[in-house]
């Protein structure tokens with residue numbers, strides 16, 4: 305099976321879906337001539353032309369709204385945000401327009417569109433360029449929120465998002481674009497809303513999504529050397545969340561740690577813990593713990609940034625705590 | 631791209647809604663024969679009077695608690711909706727703000743569907759889920775009914791983009807209040823529409839106030855249409871109490887959009903005869919009774935009626951017959967809404983998401 309990068313996997317998904325359906329178009333800053341700020345849209349302008357790969361001014365609110373309008377009358381826009389940090393300016397369109405349109409119109413206007421772009425902290429980009437948005441978006445009924453961790457998932461889920469007749473927020477890992485993985489040549493689509501066990505184990509479940517799945521897997525590797533068998537459950541989609549998969553895994557291991565990139569308060573992990581206490585109350589052998597960014601904006605200095613972020617040592621410490629090993 | 635510089639435009643630009651002498655206006659883009667003219671003018675009058683009578687009864691229904699929430703009436707501005715929408719094709723699009731009853735009626739949504747929506751009943755145009763501010767009808771190309779000031783303007787640009795993407799020759803008319811021009815979404819949308827040459831009409835209904843804030847207290851430029859210069863967009867100011875002046879400008883802008891795919895910014899000077907919403911007194915703290923009375927002299931319906939009477943196209947009996955017919959239609963919409971059931975509780979969780987894909 306070919307091994308390709310996460311970036312190439314996304315590029316393949318875009319190309320295949322644009323070739324498949326001429327209602328699909330890509331719009332955003334630097335997507336066309338520049339070939340994408342992160343080169344995800346490389347080659348698409350040449351292949352599909354400037355009506356379908358559209359460079360916009362720096363006008364997030366505006367072009368997100370253009371996507372909503374185009375979706376209202378039957379096109380299938382893919383709106384790229386250079387990063388999700390800038391999508392904050394577009395949230396009125398994402399939340400007040402796209403997410404609510406179907407409901408507000410009693411089903412007359414659905415929103416077959418994707419909002420996508422890199423999410424989360426990279427390296428030393430400081431406070432305004434380093435944050436994970438999935439908990440904000442996951443709060444909103446009417447949206448789907450997808451956060452793929454691997455090239456295989458990125459491709460299959462982006463294809464599903466483009467085909468979905470609902471607005472899908474697709475959060476790519478800025479630090480994942482260069483990661484590699486096996487991606488088959490034949491076509492496949494991964495259903496939105498299904499978690500996947502990325503590693504089996506029976507001592508504790510690490511529940512994660514996006515970039516932090518890699519952190520959870522590394523922690524599991526290290527812990528395996530000490531004889532601790534971690535199960536790593538990748539949510540893949542945080543809305544809708546695969547409660548069945550969470551329940552099945554935690555009922556098996558009786559212990560859980562949630563690892564996420566964002567802040568603690570009202571984070572994705574808070575929702576996971578709520579599901580767990582409702583479905584696994586009698587199965588738990590320890591309180592569920594959470595690993596996340598510290599409750600402060602992201603600092604620039606290397607040492608402070610490292611201290612702010614969730615990482616492998618923090619994950620290992622949490623696992624040991626739920627196992628009462630330390 | 632350049633602005634229209636006809637003498638007509640200059641004449642329109644000097645007019646304001648408050649011009650005291652209530653002379654009916656000269657310009658006439660009516661049909662050619664006297665019969666056609668008479669039929670057209672009756673149609674325009676009917677459209678405007680239906681909006682007026684509908685809103686009067688809406689106010690009454692609000693006062694007795696049949697209608698809840700925010701409810702913004704269109705009384706005084708009817709020449710704007712009718713002027714533009716009467717020139718559209720069925721496959722064109724209309725999008726507007728929360729002050730949407732007038733445009734919906736002008737576009738052909740039935741009084742029953744609207745009144746039932748205001749009552750929060752299942753036979754409303756969106757099944758009771760939208761209310762006054764969120765009227766929609768896909769079959770009429772009526773794209774809402776939007777509650778966030780400025781939020782629908784980029785959406786209109788998106789509809790224009792889709793028209794161009796498909797190579798169609800439809801247009802979208804985007805109505806907005808004058809206060810929206812101070813909002814970023816307005817500028818972002820106008821810039822893209824001009825940059826990409828989208829077939830959009832951006833129609834500012836300058837009724838002088840955004841809630842209680844007069845335009846001079848909110849906008850650095852009082853001649854709002856001049857903001858179109860920033861985007862090199864054709865622009866006009868129009869007397870919004872004169873339905874013929876509105877139609878003249880609309881005709882030019884529609885032609886530009888259809889044949890050249892060029893957007894236009896139109897500032898339509900009008901006035902709302904009621905409070906901002908049902909919770910605002912008619913004159914309020916921000917405007918005087920005298921000012922209101924001055925503007926009431928240029929009621930768009932009275933102006934049209936006077937013009938038709940002068941042309942020999944409307945008798946007192948004709949007026950009464952039309953008014954009676956319309957009042958009966960509005961009464962029927964109230965009876966219909968009263969008898970329409972509340973939405974079933976199952977509706978609560980319906981239409982949050984669809985379960986379809988393009989597969």
Ligand SMILES: Cc1ncc(C[n+]2csc(CCOP(=O)(O)OP(=O)(O)O)c2C)c(N)n1
Nearest residue numbers: 729777778779807808809810837839840841
């Ligand atoms: C973004 C936003 N801010 C504030 C409001 C509250 N609000 C509703 S209508 C309105 C005034 C708008 O005035 P204008 O655009 O002139 O339209 P008009 O009501 O006169 O038709 C305000 C402030 C809102 N709906 N949306």
Ligand SMILES: [Mg+2]
Nearest residue numbers: 807808839840
């Ligand atoms: Mg106003």
